[in-house]
Amino acid sequence: MHICLYVYSYIQAFISPRAVKTICFFFPSSGLYELLAALPSQLHPHVSCPEDNTFLQDMFGERSLHSLVKVKQKRTSFFHSTKPNSHVFKLFFLLIFQILIPVAVLYEYLNSMSNLTNSLTNTVLLICSSLLSVHDTVAQKSYDPELPPLPEDIDDDEDSVKIIRLVKNKEPLGATIMRDEHTGAILVARIMRGGAADRSGLIHVGDELKEVNGIPVDDKKPEEIIRILAQSQGAITFKVVPSIKEEAPTKEPKMFVKALFDYDPKEDKAIPCKEAGLAFKKGSILQIMSQDDATWWQAKVEGDANPRAGLIPSKQFQERRFALRQPVISLPIQRTSSRRSSGFRRSFRLSRRDKKTNKSMYECKKSEIYDMADVPTYEEVAPYCRRSGAKHRLVVLVGPTGVGLNELKKKLLISDPQHFSVTIPHTTRAKRNQETDGVEYHFISKHLFETDIHNNKFIEYGEYKGNFYGTSLDSIRSVLSKNKVCLLDVQPHTLKHLRTSEFKPYVVFVKPPSVERLRETRKSGKMISAKDDKGSSKPFTEDDFQVMVSTAETMETQYGHLFEKILVNDDLSEAFAELRLALKKVETETQWVPVSWTQS
Numbered sequence: 001m002h003i004c005l006y007v008y009s010y011i012q013a014f015i016s017p018r019a020v021k022t023i024c025f026f027f028p029s030s031g032l033y034e035l036l037a038a039l040p041s042q043l044h045p046h047v048s049c050p051e052d053n054t055f056l057q058d059m060f061g062e063r064s065l066h067s068l069v070k071v072k073q074k075r076t077s078f079f080h081s082t083k084p085n086s087h088v089f090k091l092f093f094l095l096i097f098q099i100l101i102p103v104a105v106l107y108e109y110l111n112s113m114s115n116l117t118n119s120l121t122n123t124v125l126l127i128c129s130s131l132l133s134v135h136d137t138v139a140q141k142s143y144d145p146e147l148p149p150l151p152e153d154i155d156d157d158e159d160s161v162k163i164i165r166l167v168k169n170k171e172p173l174g175a176t177i178m179r180d181e182h183t184g185a186i187l188v189a190r191i192m193r194g195g196a197a198d199r200s201g202l203i204h205v206g207d208e209l210k211e212v213n214g215i216p217v218d219d220k221k222p223e224e225i226i227r228i229l230a231q232s233q234g235a236i237t238f239k240v241v242p243s244i245k246e247e248a249p250t251k252e253p254k255m256f257v258k259a260l261f262d263y264d265p266k267e268d269k270a271i272p273c274k275e276a277g278l279a280f281k282k283g284s285i286l287q288i289m290s291q292d293d294a295t296w297w298q299a300k301v302e303g304d305a306n307p308r309a310g311l312i313p314s315k316q317f318q319e320r321r322f323a324l325r326q327p328v329i330s331l332p333i334q335r336t337s338s339r340r341s342s343g344f345r346r347s348f349r350l351s352r353r354d355k356k357t358n359k360s361m362y363e364c365k366k367s368e369i370y371d372m373a374d375v376p377t378y379e380e381v382a383p384y385c386r387r388s389g390a391k392h393r394l395v396v397l398v399g400p401t402g403v404g405l406n407e408l409k410k411k412l413l414i415s416d417p418q419h420f421s422v423t424i425p426h427t428t429r430a431k432r433n434q435e436t437d438g439v440e441y442h443f444i445s446k447h448l449f450e451t452d453i454h455n456n457k458f459i460e461y462g463e464y465k466g467n468f469y470g471t472s473l474d475s476i477r478s479v480l481s482k483n484k485v486c487l488l489d490v491q492p493h494t495l496k497h498l499r500t501s502e503f504k505p506y507v508v509f510v511k512p513p514s515v516e517r518l519r520e521t522r523k524s525g526k527m528i529s530a531k532d533d534k535g536s537s538k539p540f541t542e543d544d545f546q547v548m549v550s551t552a553e554t555m556e557t558q559y560g561h562l563f564e565k566i567l568v569n570d571d572l573s574e575a576f577a578e579l580r581l582a583l584k585k586v587e588t589e590t591q592w593v594p595v596s597w598t599q600s
């Protein structure tokens with residue numbers, strides 16, 4: 001009883017007039033509240049003594065008691081909304097709110113009213129017993145759905161048949177059916193994870209469908225059955241022969257992939273049921289719900305509130321289809337320049353075209369030949385957020401010649417020179433008078449350069465007029481180790497070699513606007529001349545614009561799956577602001593990156 005009183009005084013201590021107002025505001029009155037207020041007048045005929053009457057008025061009019069009732073009501077609604085498995089929690093609340101507090105309240109009042117008559121004591125005890133009986137009713141309440149009565153016309157020899165009744169709303173059933181090639185039976189082919197059938201827990205893969213709403217389906221085609229189902233409203237009754245194989249209960253899978261291609265089930269002739277398909281775009285993050293079927297996985301778009309999974313082609317199936325379909329695209333070979341632009345040291349870039357000779361100015365180190373490993377299907381990803389103080393992700397800019405990569409890099413460097421930096425290229429060219437080793441270039445011997453090529457030290461390298469130029473992996477490491485953001489522009493085929501846990505590259509594809517917009521915005525822009533390495537430049541020609549746009553299209557088709565951001569460089573200051581914001585987010589927010597990058 002001490003505990004009861006303690007609980008009661010504790011609650012009372014917190015129910016100041018102000019608190020009562022607050023409680024009343026959050027827990028608006030309901031029927032029980034009014035009933036409590038009306039109780040004294042209802043009990044009036046049974047109470048002979050006026051003091052008893054006053055006691056009842058005081059007791060049921062007591063504001064603290066009203067507030068406790070409101071708290072109880074709120075508790076009751078909470079109680080109903082909690083999941084059935086939180087029994088211990090419920091019992092705790094039942095004990096506190098339905099037994100301890102009412103008993104404590106009554107005990108307090110009974111004690112304080114020494115002149116209480118026997119009849120009133122009985123009345124109060126009656127209320128107490130009613131409260132306990134209410135408690136029992138609530139405690140025993142069943143939370144399971146009520147099952148429909150079994151149909152009476154079940155044959156004795158059909159004892160293995162299961163009758164399932166589902167109430168259908170607008171949501172599809174979330175199951176596909178097929179005809180068994182050998183037996184001709186109609187079978188449940190798959191259950192979409194999180195769909196209505198899955199949530200019911202009553203229908204399983206392999207169950208044989210005998211009837212839908214009393215209509216036998218043995219002689220029907222799957223499409224006809226689907227039509228019957230689609231036309232059915234409200235409760236649908238299935239008669240099924242359960243599959244012998246018991247499915248193990250499955251936990252919600254936690255595998256996420258990034259889609260590397262666009263997919264529209266309506267356009268897919270191979271999908272067994274278009275309605276069950278899940279459409280997605282390149283770059284979407286998908287949660288894989290089931291890989292039971294080697295050809296059709298089940299997935300949902302990450303963060304989507306709809307719990308029902310949809311069908312998507314499996315990785316293996318998509319790779320096979322892609323390999324059959326995909327023509328080999330090769331980018332026009334580009335050449336590079338090593339000019340300095342208005343005091344800004346360019347990073348080494350293999351990107352210049354030589355229209356005169358149409359020959360590669362530098363030979364690219366890496367093969368551009370399409371191989372199976374590059375087939376863009378899905379990539380397993382995991383969330384990654386850079387810890388403060390950890391190395392920055394490498395920022396890689398990709399785009400066609402003249403699109404404005406250097407312009408954007410320059411703006412970033414000027415905006416925060418302490419934060420952003422670029423790599424210093426290596427060359428075998430002789431150092432000029434005004435140059436300093438390790439500032440414009442690392443000047444090294446041809447022999448050393450060739451040794452470094454042999455040891456895979458360069459991410460890109462090439463030869464121009466008998467001299468080597470290259471960007472080394474160590475030059476990237478050197479920037480990152482200073483805790484700076486390293487800005488690098490490379491040819492897109494080198495991206496796959498940079499995609500490592502060490503560099504975690506954030507790849508931005510800088511895309512030109514339309515040719516019309518290029519004409520308008522690039523009036524004063526200059527292309528760097530391919531004829532020499534002295535930094536001479538010339539105004540853009542119509543041909544330059546056309547090539548820029550078509551090269552961008554090819555790059556996007558071939559390497560689009562590796563781009564994390566596509567930035568259209570139309571208005572320069574807008575493009576710069578967008579890039580700056582994106583890079584800020586990369587540093588501070590969680591992103592989806594290949595799962596291997598998060599495991600080391």
Ligand SMILES: Nc1ncnc2c1ncn2[C@@H]1O[C@H](COP(=O)(O)OP(=O)(O)OP(=O)(O)O)[C@@H](O)[C@H]1O
Pocket residue numbers: 349351399400401402403404405406407408521522524525526527528569570571572573575
């Ligand atoms: N959004 C823009 N609006 C107008 N002019 C631009 C814009 N972006 C870039 N330019 C101009 O276009 C020219 C080429 O830009 P930039 O040198 O940055 O291109 P790039 O992609 O680095 O090309 P390259 O690969 O040839 O070095 C420059 O004169 C630059 O000032």
